[in-house]
Amino acid sequence: MADKITSLQVAELAGVSQSAVSRVFTPGASVSAKTREKVRKAAEELGYRPNVLARAMVSGKSRIIGLVVAYLENQFYPVAIEKLSNSLQEHGYHVLIFMAAQTSGNIDDVLEEILDYQVDGIVMASVAMSSNVASRCQQAGIPIVLFNRSQDMDGITSVATDNYAGGRKVAEFLIAGGHKKISYVAGWEGASTQRDREAGFRAALQDAGHDLHSRAVGDFHTETAREAARELFDKPAADRPDAVFVANDHMALAVMDVLRFDLNLKIPEDVSVVGFDDVPPAGWPAYDLTTLRQRSNMMVQETVSALLDHINQPAAVVPRKIAIDGPLVVRGSAKTPEGYDQ
Amino acid sequence: MADKITSLQVAELAGVSQSAVSRVFTPGASVSAKTREKVRKAAEELGYRPNVLARAMVSGKSRIIGLVVAYLENQFYPVAIEKLSNSLQEHGYHVLIFMAAQTSGNIDDVLEEILDYQVDGIVMASVAMSSNVASRCQQAGIPIVLFNRSQDMDGITSVATDNYAGGRKVAEFLIAGGHKKISYVAGWEGASTQRDREAGFRAALQDAGHDLHSRAVGDFHTETAREAARELFDKPAADRPDAVFVANDHMALAVMDVLRFDLNLKIPEDVSVVGFDDVPPAGWPAYDLTTLRQRSNMMVQETVSALLDHINQPAAVVPRKIAIDGPLVVRGSAKTPEGYDQ
DNA sequence: ATGAAAGCGCTAACAA
DNA sequence: TTGTTAGCGCTTTCAT
DSSP states (O other): OOOOOOHHHHHHHHTSOHHHHHHHTSTTOOOOHHHHHHHHHHHHHHTOOOOHHHHHHHHSOOOEEEEEESOSOSTHHHHHHHHHHHHHHHTTOEEEEEEOSSSSSSHHHHHHHHHHTTOSEEEEESOOOOHHHHHHHHHHTOOEEEESOOOSSTTOEEEEEOHHHHHHHHHHHHHHTTOSSEEEEEOOTTOHHHHHHHHHHHHHHHHTTOOOOEEEEOTTOHHHHHHHHHHHHSSOGGGSOSEEEESSHHHHHHHHHIIIIISOOOTTTTOEEEEEEOOGGGGSTTTOOEEEEOOHHHHHHHHHHHHHHHHHOTTTOOOOEEEEOOOEEOOSSSOOOTTOOO | OOOOOOHHHHHHHHTSOHHHHHHHTSTTOOOOHHHHHHHHHHHHHHTOOOOHHHHHHHHSOOOEEEEEESOSOSTHHHHHHHHHHHHHHHTTOEEEEEEOSSSSSSHHHHHHHHHHTTOSEEEEESOOOOHHHHHHHHHHTOOEEEESOOOSSTTOEEEEEOHHHHHHHHHHHHHHTTOSSEEEEEOOTTOHHHHHHHHHHHHHHHHTTOOOOEEEEOTTOHHHHHHHHHHHHSSOGGGSOSEEEESSHHHHHHHHHIIIIISOOOTTTTOEEEEEEOOGGGGSTTTOOEEEEOOHHHHHHHHHHHHHHHHHOTTTOOOOEEEEOOOEEOOSSSOOOTTOOO
16 A cells, blocks of 8 residues: 655655645645646646645635434435535535434534534534534534524524425415315424424414314324324214325325325325425325425525535624525325416 | 634643643543543533544544445435444444535546545445546555445455345246246446346346346436336237336336336236335335345445454455345235245 | 745654 | 653745
C-alpha cells in the first residue's frame, strides 16, 4: 500500500512551496498560470488529492451535512434522501447519516455524535425537535433545517408541505364526493405533520357543517394502521364510515388492504380512501390511491438552499417556516365528484 | 455562539495537562481514577466533546465508512441501509453516503471523493466494481466490501445471497408446480446478481429437461420491466408463458400489475409469478408474491464484521466471497406444488 | 505572486 | 501515571 500523497510531496516534485500547492486547490486564491500548471502536473503524476479532513480542521468547514432520519420503511424518505444527497453532492457537500429511532435512545445523544464530526449543517427528517437540540445547535453555531416537520419553536428553519391546506383539500374533496360519514386515521400524535393535517381536515369539515364520523390512531406504522382500520370499519354497514382520510400513504396502503381483503369492502364503492405523500406504490394499479402529493423535489431544493444560506451567511439569515403547496392527485381509490377539476 | 471547547480548556479547568484530557477520552489509556474524575467533571461543566476530525488526522482513523449506493427506489436498499447504518453506529462508525448513478458520472470519480474523506472503509451496494476501483483502494489501503454484488475479481470481499442456489430453488419450485412454459425477466445484465440468478435458474431448468420458454430484460427498472412483461405475455394463450421468474421484486410487482390489470390474466391461475428479495410490498395482500428472500439482517451482519475485520487486521484478513442462503417464501402468486414443504 | 511560519485540535511517543 | 513535545495535512496571515 503506497503512502498517502501530501501537498508537500507535490510541492517538492513541482519545485514550489507547499503553500503554492494549497493555493492551486483553493478556489479564488492567487496563483500564476505557470505555477498552477506545474502543480497540476505534479499532482496528476502523484495522484494527489487534498485531504478533506485536514482542510476541515483549519478552515472550520467540513463539507459534511449531518442527516438524522428515523425510519426508512416509509418510502417517502428514501426517495427524498436520494434527492437530498444528490443535490448536496452537487454543491460539494456530503451526507453523514444518523439513524434516530432504535439507536442509542434520544435525539439529544445523536446530536452530540453529529456535532463531534464538525458538520457544517444538519437536516432533521421525520424527527421532532426538542428545544434542547435547538439551543445546542445555536450554541455550537450549526445551522439546522427541519425536513417534513415544522415546529412552533422560533428560530428554526423548517421545510414541509402545507399540511393544513393539504388536510383541507382532502376534506373538501371528500365532501364534494358526497360522503356523509368521514373518518380519519391519525399518524403519530407527536408529529407536527400529523397535527397540521388533522387540523386542516377537521377545519374544512366543520366549515361545511360536517362532523368527523370517527377517528383512530395509526402512529405512522403499518401494523398500528391495520388495527386502526379494523377498529373503524369492523362494524355493521350503518355505523361504518363511507370515507377515510389516512394521514400518510404508508398507512393508507395498509388500510386499503384491510378493507379489501379482510373486511371485503369495495374501494371506492363501499368506502373512499385518501392518503398523503404520493409515494411510488400509491400510483401502482393495485392501489391507485388518491392522495395529496408532497413535492419532494421542491422540498429538497428549499432545504438545500436554506441550509446553504445559513452556512454562508451565518448572521444575515432569518429562520423561516417554508410551507409548500401540495396538489391532490386524484386516482381511483375515492369517489370523484362529477366534473371535479383536478 | 459560544466558542468551541477544546481539550486544552478542559485541561486548564481541571488543572491537568492537555494530554491527560486526551487520555481520559481514549479507551484503554492509562489514567488514574483521580485524574479521570477531575477531567470528567471539567469536561461536563464545559460541555466538551473530542473533535472527531482532529482525532482522525493524527490517528489515521476517521470512523467514517463510505457507502456507495445507486438507487433507493428498490426498497431492498433503504431497508438494508437502515440496518447497516444502525449496526455501524453501534460499533462507533458512521456512514457517509455517496449516490452513484445520476451524479458526476462514473464510480471512479465517486471513489476519489470518498477517499478525500479518509474513510476507514467502503461499502458498495448495488454497484459494479471496476478493477480500477479495486486497485485504487488497495493502493490507498482502504478496505472495501461489496454488498449484494459479487465479483469475479479476486481480492475483493463481497456479501450476497447465494443467487445461483436461489435461482435453482425458484426453477425447481416452478417445475414442481407443473408449469410447462417457464419464462424469465432479467435484471440489468451487467449485474452479478442478475447473472447468477439466471444461471442457477437455467441450470435447474435444464437438469429437469426443461427449456426456457422465453426471456426479456427488465434492467431492474419498473418501466422496463413493464415493457418486458408485455413483450412476453401480450400474445395468444398458446404462446404465453404459464410461469415467470422475475429477477427482483421491484420488477416483479410491476410485472404483476401489467399481467393483472393490462392483460387481464389471473395470478396464479393463468400465470405464476415468482420474485427475488422479499421486499415489504411483496408480503402485502394486494401482491402476495412468492419470492426468494434475501436475508438482509444476515447480509448486513456479515458485511459489518468483514469490514471491521479488514480495518482491524489490515494484513491478516483474506478476502472472501460470502454467499448467504435465502429461503423461498411461498405465498399466493404462484401455484404451489401439492404437499410442498416450505 | 510566492515562501516561511503559525497554527487547527488532537494522539502518541518519549521522558520523568 | 503524568507532562512535554512533535507532528497529522492543510489553510492562512505575513513578509518579501
